[in-house]
Amino acid sequence: MAKQLFVPTYRIDECLQEIRQCLEIGWTGLGYKTVEFEKAWKEYTGFQHCHFVNSATAGLHLAVKVLKERFGWEDGDEVISTPLTFVSTNHAILYENLSVVFADVDEYLCLDPQDVERRITPRTRAVMFVGMAGSSGAYREILALCRKHGLALIVDAAHMAGTRLEGKAVGLEADATVFSFQAVKNLPTADSGMVCFARAQDDELARKLSWLGINKDTYSRSNSKEAYKWHYDVEHVGYKYHGNSIMAAIGLVQLRYLDADNAYRRQICQWYEEAFAGNDLIGMVPLPRGCESSRHIFPILVDDRDSMILALNQSEVFPGVHYRDNTHYSMYRSGSGTCPRAREKSERLFSLPLHLRLTRSDVQYIAEKVTSYVNSKVPA
Numbered sequence: 116m117a118k119q120l121f122v123p124t125y126r127i128d129e130c131l132q133e134i135r136q137c138l139e140i141g142w143t144g145l146g147y148k149t150v151e152f153e154k155a156w157k158e159y160t161g162f163q164h165c166h167f168v169n170s171a172t173a174g175l176h177l178a179v180k181v182l183k184e185r186f187g188w189e190d191g192d193e194v195i196s197t198p199l200t201f202v203s204t205n206h207a208i209l210y211e212n213l214s215v216v217f218a219d220v221d222e223y224l225c226l227d228p229q230d231v232e233r234r235i236t237p238r239t240r241a242v243m244f245v246g247m248a249g250s251s252g253a254y255r256e257i258l259a260l261c262r263k264h265g266l267a268l269i270v271d272a273a274h275m276a277g278t279r280l281e282g283k284a285v286g287l288e289a290d291a292t293v294f295s296f297q298a299v300k301n302l303p304t305a306d307s308g309m310v311c312f313a314r315a316q317d318d319e320l321a322r323k324l325s326w327l328g329i330n331k332d333t334y335s336r337s338n339s340k341e342a343y344k345w346h347y348d349v350e351h352v353g354y355k356y357h358g359n360s361i362m363a364a365i366g367l368v369q370l371r372y373l374d375a376d377n378a379y380r381r382q383i384c385q386w387y388e389e390a391f392a393g394n395d396l397i398g399m400v401p402l403p404r405g406c407e408s409s410r411h412i413f414p415i416l417v418d419d420r421d422s423m424i425l426a427l428n429q430s431e432v433f434p435g436v437h438y439r440d441n442t443h444y445s446m447y448r449s450g451s452g453t454c455p456r457a458r459e460k461s462e463r464l465f466s467l468p469l470h471l472r473l474t475r476s477d478v479q480y481i482a483e484k485v486t487s488y489v490n491s492k493v494p495a
C-alpha cells in the first residue's frame with residue numbers, strides 16, 4: 116500500500132462527526148455545509164467568490180461557459196492550452212465549441228509564455244493555465260501576457276490546493292480559478308471542486324447554471340420567509356453541477372490539515388531530491404522562485420521510462436504518468452507535432468509515489484530502486 120502512487124488520508128472521526136450533523140438535521144444537499152465550506156475556502160485562499168461544485172471538471176466547464184457568455188465569444192474562437200494535463204482541462208474548452216490551440220511547456224512543465232505569445236491569433240480569446248504538480252510555473256508572465264493582449268485567463272488549479280506564490284494563492288488575478296477535491300488530490304473529499312470567479316456576476320451566473328438554470332436554490336428558499344418561496348424561474352438550460360453537504364463536510368475537516376499535509380509532501384519531495392542530487396540520469400523539475408508548491412505530484416524525467424516503471428513494479432513500487440501528451444489521444448490529434456517539448460517530456464516523465472503515509476524509509480527504498488535502475492543502464 117505504502118508504495119502506491121497516491122493514497123488519500125482522511126481524518127475519519129472528524130469527518131464522520133461533520134457528516135453526522137448533516138444526517139441528523141436531514142440536509143445533505145446544496146446549502147448548509149456547502150455554504151460553510153465556501154466561506155472557509157474564501158478565508159483560506161483570499162478569493163472573493165467561491166462556488167462549490169461536484170468536480171473540477173464541472174468547475175472548468177462553468178468557467179469556460181460563463182466567460183464565453185460574458186465576453187461574447189463565438190463558436191470556433193480559440194483558447195490556448197497545454198497538452199500536458201488531465202483531459203478535463205481541454206474537454207472544458209471543447210464542451211463550449213471553442214477550439215483548443217496547444218502551446219508548448221517550459222522547464223516547469225507548465226505553459227511557456229513565449230510559446231503562448233506565438234500562438235495568439237485574432238481569434239484567441241483566453242489562456243488556460245495548469246499549475247502542473249502544484250507549481251505556479253510562469254503564472255505571472257502568463258497573466259501579464261493575457262493583460263497585454265486582452266485575453267481572459269482561466270487557471271486549472273486542480274493540483275494547487277495550498278500552493279502559494281510569494282505568500283498568496285495562485286489565480287487571484289485570473290478571471291476564473293478552479294480547484295479539485297477529488298479523492299487523490301491534496302484536499303481529498305471523494306469528488307468535488309471549487310470554481311472561483313473574479314466577478315460577482317460571473318459567480319452568480321455559475322450558481323444558476325450549476326442548479327439547472329433555476330434562479331433560487333432550495334436551501335435559500337427553505338430558509339426564506341417569503342410567502343411564495345416555492346416560486347422560482349428557470350432562466351437557462353443549466354446543469355446539475357453543484358456540490359453537496361456530505362462532500363463539503365469532508366472538505367471542511369480536510370482543509371484544517373491542508374497546510375500541515377502539504378508541508379509533509381514538501382518534506383517527502385526534499386528527501387527524493389536529496390537522494391537524486393548529482394545524478395545526471397534523473398531529470399528533476401525545478402520550482403520557480405517564490406513558489407511554495409502544494410507538491411501534488413513528484414515528477415522526474417528518465418530515458419527508457421516505460422521499462423523503468425515495469426522494473427519498479429517488480430519491486431512493489433507503483434509510479435504513475437502525468438501526463439501523456441494530450442495530442443496522443445484521438446480527440447486532440449489535430450494538435451500533434453505542435454508542441455515538441457511537451458511530447459519529448461511526456462515520453463520521459465513519470466510520477467513517484469507521493470502521499471502522507473510514506474515514511475522516510477519508504478522514500479529511501481523507492482529512491483534506491485530508481486537510482487540503481489538508471490545506473491544499471493549506463494554502458495560500462
Ligand SMILES: *Cc1c(COP(=O)(O)O)cnc(C)c1O
Nearest residue numbers: 170171172201203273295297308
Ligand atoms: C484531477 C484534475 C482535473 C479534474 O478534477 P475532477 O475534480 O476530478 O473533475 C482537472 N485538471 C487537472 C490538471 C487534474 O489533475
